[in-house]
Amino acid sequence: MIFLIKDNRRELTLKHKIAMIQLDIHYGDTQTNYTRASTFIDKAVKSGADIILLPELWTSGYDLTRLDEIADDQAKESIAFLQEQAKKYNVSLVGGSVAEKCDDGVRNTLLVVDSKGKLVHKYSKLHLFQLMDEHVYLEEGNDKTEFELDGTDSAGFICYDIRFPEWMRKSALNDAKVMYVVAEWPKLRIDHWRILLQARAIENQCYVIACNRSGSDPKNEFGGMSLIIDPWGEVVAEGGLEEEIVIGEVDFSLVEEVRKRIPVFGDRREERY
Numbered sequence: 653m654i655f656l657i658k659d660n661r662r663e664l665t666l667k668h669k670i671a672m673i674q675l676d677i678h679y680g681d682t683q684t685n686y687t688r689a690s691t692f693i694d695k696a697v698k699s700g701a702d703i704i705l706l707p708e709l710w711t712s713g714y715d716l717t718r719l720d721e722i723a724d725d726q727a728k729e730s731i732a733f734l735q736e737q738a739k740k741y742n743v744s745l746v747g748g749s750v751a752e753k754c755d756d757g758v759r760n761t762l763l764v765v766d767s768k769g770k771l772v773h774k775y776s777k778l779h780l781f782q783l784m785d786e787h788v789y790l791e792e793g794n795d796k797t798e799f800e801l802d803g804t805d806s807a808g809f810i811c812y813d814i815r816f817p818e819w820m821r822k823s824a825l826n827d828a829k830v831m832y833v834v835a836e837w838p839k840l841r842i843d844h845w846r847i848l849l850q851a852r853a854i855e856n857q858c859y860v861i862a863c864n865r866s867g868s869d870p871k872n873e874f875g876g877m878s879l880i881i882d883p884w885g886e887v888v889a890e891g892g893l894e895e896e897i898v899i900g901e902v903d904f905s906l907v908e909e910v911r912k913r914i915p916v917f918g919d920r921r922e923e924r925y
């Protein structure tokens with residue numbers, strides 16, 4: 653079943669072409685990262701994508717000791733960039749996360765902008781990853797994960813969050829049908845990345861769309877392998893190790909179909925958990 657809503661600028665549909673940009677982030681070099689991201693967004697649009705993802709901390713990388721200098725005040729510059737790109741190309745952007753300078757410290761903040769250029773969601777990473785010193789330099793967030801994008805109930809997560817099934821389950825219970833993940837996941841544990849994402853898709857019977865960076869920084873080599881996994885757990889698209897745009901087609905109506913096939917949500921016995 654295809655659900656169509658007429659819109660002045662486009663038809664909103666449950667079928668989408670998704671592009672995940674496996675950016676090789678230039679360490680601490682925000683201007684280069686903006687320039688390169690816009691080149692990749694242009695290419696993704698030319699290949700027909702209508703929802704585009706960027707990875708975690710894509711403007712700065714993990715240059716945490718220089719956050720005073722390079723973190724984005726209230727994420728204003730990154731939001732303006734994403735809004736401009738969204739309007740220019742009429743595409744939605746799950747715009748990765750950026751180091752956001754807040755009044756009480758710096759947060760790792762995911763930004764989502766719809767195709768009209770409206771900021772529809774901001775989520776600061778809840779689970780700070782100690783192996784990369786996030787707990788030393790960053791404040792944890794206090795936001796909800798759910799939002800609506802192009803008429804579909806969705807949720808957004810950042811990297812380490814995928815190790816917390818209870819956190820993602822909460823979003824599924826709050827109606828999310830699509831879970832977007834942005835990451836800087838190291839190559840060393842890339843097997844965990846794939847298995848965890850597949851498990852989150854199967855147990856929550858939802859799409860998982862996950863964009864990871866490529867390349868390396870002074871401390872880590874990153875694993876790429878961005879993934880689109882459907883609610884049955886099938887891999888729809890998968891990236892390699894290198895910088896590239898990974899593209900896949902989705903049909904969000906599959907979520908209801910799978911949830912009917914195995915009624916996991918109706919069979920939960922919450923009172924016993």
Ligand SMILES: O=C(O)CCC(=O)C(=O)O
Pocket residue numbers: 781784810811812813815836837838841844
């Ligand atoms: O959990 C992991 O192994 C990787 C997490 C991570 O790299 C992050 O949250 O930035």
